[in-house]
Amino acid sequence: MSDNRFKIVFDGALLPGVESTTAKLNLAELFKSEVEAIEKLFTGRPVALKRDLSRPDAETYLTALKNAGVDARIEPEQPVAFSLAETHETESSNTDYSRPAASPYAPPRATVGDDLPEYATLKVFTIHGRIGRLRYLAWTLVLTLALLVAGGIISTVSFAVATASPVLGTLIGVVLGLALFVALVWVSVQIGVQRLHDLGWSGWLYFLNLVPLVNSVFPILLLVLPGNAGANQYGAPPPRNSTAVKVLATLWLAFIPVVLAIVVTLGMNGYLDQLEANMDSSYESSSITSDDEADQAATVEEDDAQSADEAAEPVDSPEQ
Template sequence: MSENRFKIVFDGTLQAGVEKSTALHNLAALFKTDAASIERLFSGQPVALKRDLSATEAESYLQALRKTGIEARLEAEPAAVELSLADIDDLPASTAPADTATEQSPYAPPQARVGDTLPAFGQLQAFTTRGRIGRLRYLAWTMALMFVTIPVAGAIFALAMGTVAASLNTAITIGVVLGGAALIAFVVVSIQIAVQRLHDIGWSGWLWLLTLVPFVGSVFPFVLMFCPGNNGANQYGAPPPPNSTAVKVLAVLSVVFAVVFVIAGVTGGLANLERDYANESASYSESSDAVSPDEADSASDAAAEPAPPAVDYGKDEKE
């Protein structure tokens, strides 16, 4: 008995939460063709994307297609008729079976090895605004950027201080030029990391400009740290690869340093308040001790003496 054969059928249905533009982009990358050719698959009519597949092949192709964001389905091919040469006497040339390779849907895209051409995860790119990164990788890359920036800033400061003895103007110039270049590089890379994190959520990278808005800018980094990304592919590409051990370690260090920074800030603020209170108390005590006991008794006696009676000079003149 021959093995059952299957075909993959698509009628334009998309997975929940997947936009048509995202599916078009992913399918075009999968079949290595342009979006205009893929657009014909969304006519609403069932289209056979792949035919004559075994159960294993059909399942592999179906899983690959579903990663693009579409909902394809398997359908059984009609059972083939088994012929025996012993039952055939004379077979006219005109009755020879047609080549099934030519019987292909006009809507079928160019042939491609579906299971091999669709990447399960996107490629990581550090210095660009393309691609996606998850929450842990966002924290890890930010921490790595800090580890690079601090030594560079220290080297620039040491170089500037080393030239102070020779020329103060030269030291200032070195500090301004090199320090400004390092600051610009830090800001640019930080923006690129944040934009990739926004892409993972499915948001536009232009939303990074919200960090420049008062109050909103102080809350927005927490949105990038805690908001989960899309599980599957979106309009910005395939999901990022799984987190490595180094990424997890750097992410934990980033959280620890943030907690220590917050605790140090709160402790320093309370210490300043306590110091100010102690200084004010000491000032008040010194001002109280500056008044001697004799002056205090004189002031109390003066306050205790009755005031002299008022004299009406106008009455005396009339008398």
């Protein structure tokens, strides 16, 4: 008597929180197939992705599919009944099952569990994939340095053109500066979304940076919280951090306190200057008030003296 055999069945259902596009991309990478072929699996009809498996092998395949974000299940294979009755050989008996089936609902024929990549491929200019905390810091530092260099070049070109034509120089500076700002925002969003994916969070949460008060805490969470150790619904974990990544992340961590110290120093200097200006203004105001009071007192004294003089003058009496 043979052991029980099992099959992996998928009817298009996804795990909670997994987007359809993400699941299709994960399955395409898992099956080493095109996305167009994977889309044929999402018809709502049950499809047997793998047949004739032992229970341990079926569990391995199911785990791989769960990591890809799809809600597959294990079902027992129906036993085949053999009969001693005469059978007739048909044309279908000569079918070569090693070739892909002609049915549009047939799954791609590829191994599942053994071909899972250990680490994901790094791509900067995309919202797909995952990056860890140190790589997030390193990429942010490189982006900041690129911004400073590009900003310096734009300023130099604008000033050079402005010497000949101020209007044209201003126009070039505004257009190039706006383009640089858009590029900075776009790349920052892509890097931030990949960091969110490493935490197992949706990339839409990046828009929390637009919420007041929350935007002062949310970036800190991206720097502090560790990512998922294994694969999640957004793919395999990122590669191990290289020496360059560790060095750049360390430089960025050392640079942040320096920036904060500069900001605090400038703020304190501005506060002290404002306080000194207010004290000078108060002193001048009090000096003016004292001078006015002194002038007023002198005027009063003069009026009193004049009144006393007038009172002291003799009054001529009329002749009798």
